Amino acid sequence: MQNFAPIALFVYNRPEHTRRTIKFLQQNLLADESRLFIFSDAAKDPSQQVFVDEVRDIVKRVDGFKSVELIERKTNFGLAESIIDGVSMLVSEYGKVIVFEDDLISSAYTLQYFNDALVRYQNEEKVMHIGAYMYPLKGENLPETFFYRAATSWGWATWDRAWKDFEPDINKIIARFDRRKRLEFSIEGTMNFWKQIIEFKRGRNNSWAIRWYASIFLKGGLTLNPSKSLINNIGHDGSGIHSGLNDIYHVIINPLPVTSFPDKIEENKETYQAIKNFLKTRKGSLWQRILRFTKQKIKGI
Template sequence: MSLAPIVLFVYNRVEVTKRTLTCLKANKLAQDSDLYIYSDGGKDEISWKSVNCIREYLKTITGFKSVTIIEREINYYLERNIIDGVTNIINRYGKVIVLEDDVLTNPYYLQYMNDALSFYESDKRIKHISSIPHFDVKTNKDIIFTSLMECGWGWSTWKDRWSDFEYYTDKQDALRGLTNKDFSNLEYGGRFACLRSLDKKPIPWDICWALSIYRRGGICIEPVVPLSQNIGLYNGTHYKGYRLLGKDPYDRPYKTFKVKKFPTEVKVNEEMEYFLFHEFNGFGMKYNWLGQLVRIVYRFFKNGKI
């Protein structure tokens, strides 16, 4: 099995970048993987100081099969940097594993991504492989399938799937041909702020990717527990995070879990879909007593037992 290249996007956050690379280097397949780092340029004199500091650090990185640093001469901004970088590398290799500068990975992250890319390469329904689940589900499987691409914090895909990617420059373009039912599906009853995010300028790249997948009836893979953790929730470009009862619902540490079982039957997980559509994961409910109670009641009536 040929290993997928890793593409890492960094900007001006020195400490989180160091933590991200430390975890990535500790991965079992790191020394056999090619790493491409896209370093975005600064916006002003202050940001350029941090950018240059990061670039000096990047020159010291070892522990991979190869390390290639692409230094942007100007500020590309997150959207252009990611879209251009992913497209360039995936066109060369046919597949890619993507990380941003604030994503910690468990030691088996690269193994999981490469195994999934190999196992499901011929199933064109699958468009996106995630490393963070929407929330934990009760199952004896190692991975599940969902109809929503929500998380771009550590993911992978193939060239023929990425070729379907469309970047929408305005809301009208993004929503062309969609029905009211589509809007409800995309929003999951308000759980996924896809449509509201279309008001942003520029439109976030991951929202465009989610829409591209949805338009083609794509399926996404998620592990049953987090295999990565975002440590930049409160100072990221798009997501600033929020706290309910002192906790952000996405602020979950990764688990040292090795994915071993990949189902041959590709079927969307019913429990995941139910909770997404009924908002039982909204507002951090999975992470407080009320969310736990709702889940227990749901399972009792569905299965006749807890």
């Protein structure tokens, strides 16, 4: 009998997003055979208490899983510390983990994909992360799944053996980058990954995800991804900690199960090019950027 990976769900102060995330998770094929651990962060200030309480009322009633355990933080950890602590706790006990935040809707086959991949690549040291979200890529005959250097953080999974290489110290990370590595890390300058590292160093963000990707990159690791997304992020409505208001990353979720995985443990050149092309053109023309900026201002984001 297969030992399915535990699911870590991190929630805070968004009751409606949390409700939708859980609803879609419950509809997953392997939900009733999966252990769910819900990490509920405490309010940062009194103004958030009513929302945190509402979220906690929702998650206390969750069913449809093999088991449900609620971990209510007594103090405000913040998203980064909550995720690092929760992931570390579960991989040390179960050897692997599937990670969700409170603004992700999944396909009915997302848990199946994660568990299949976790078993398949369990002993492949180079494979360090499994992502379920993928940009809306254009390209003919892209493989169903592929290896890529960067780690997406909207629905992911990993093993204890890989998480051991997570480096939280930003100074140690920066010290290991030279000019060539910075270029490769930022997908040849098409994504602001290096800027996120510098902003973390300056205290302008508190991203666990950029440090996790950097840890994978510096180890020479790879991430497994689907070419058609199994996750859509519903947090880009201005409600999230790190999310603005935009639809650049909106995708239609693949309704079909994933059936094929790569045998060669190497980055797929074709999909790398498709991702690079998406990143290069994702913000559109100058006119489209102005229009989007104006919309955000009107909505007060």
